[in-house]
Amino acid sequence: MTEQRLVVLISGRGSNLRAIYQAVADGRLPARIVAVIANHDKAAGLTWCQEHGLPTAIVPHRNFPDRESFDRVLAAEIDRHRPDWIILAGFLRQLSNGFVERYLGRLVNIHPSLLPAFPGLHTHARALAAGVRWHGATVHFVTPELDAGPIISQGILPVLAEDNAEALAARVLALEHRLYPQALGYLLDGSCVLDNGRTLWRRGYSSPEWLGINPERLI
Ligand code: GAR
Secondary structure (H helix, E strand, O other): OOOEEEEEEEOOOOHHHHHHHHHHHOOOOOEEEEEEEEOOOOOOHHHHHHHOOOOEEEOOHHHOOOHHHHHHHHHHHHHHOOOOEEEEOOOOOOOOHHHHHHOOOOEEEEEOOOOOOOOOOOHHHHHHHHOOOEEEEEEEEOOOOOOOOOEEEEEEEEOOOOOOHHHHHHHHHHHHHHHHHHHHHHHHOOOEEEEOOEEEEOOOOOOOOOOOOOHHHHO
16 A cells, blocks of 8 residues: 555644554554644644654644635645645644635544534533443544534443543543544545545445443443
8 A cells, every 4th residue: 555645733732643653653554644733833742743753834823814814824834745634633723614625535533522422622521411321532524514524433432430521531532542543544545435425435344233232231
């Protein structure tokens, strides 16, 4: 498989970026991270990139009067690196429709909930407040509607009786670090594509007919 070019967009600590970097370094992903772009210079992940020799760029959203002008400069920076895939890894800016359409099918995101439940912010606290028994993370194609694009993969874990938002967030994050490289693998080897607003799986796969599990029976 040919090596594919990844541009990763971050806003914060970049732990998912580090998980993707590790998967590339281990040979689990036939890819190269050609640039990491942040929307402000305080993103902690940038320091880590510099220490690991990853090219970085900053497009500070505060310098732009509106979303469209920010997105235009962001797109120009992305295009300079000729990426096959644009990976949102904790990139906490909503993107304009024009930007999303430009990269449709090549733009993916990870979200810390089992979408379509809990789009937006504070997903772990909201999951606890709703009393769900299962929670997790979703990798999806990005479409103009926030956190609503076709799903590629989901990781799921039980909500434990003693969970608070911090404990749950930490377990979900560890799950994300396994889920995101795996989901990217499906994209890079062509197992799935965005097709007419849906995720189309090119190869057959078998799945169980149903699963019925109550986490309390497992503890
Ligand atoms: C991750 O939990 C990711 O799912 C979330 O931000 C965190 C980034 O952490 N993304 C969103 O909430 C997007 N809607 P990281 O910077 O350590 O990868």
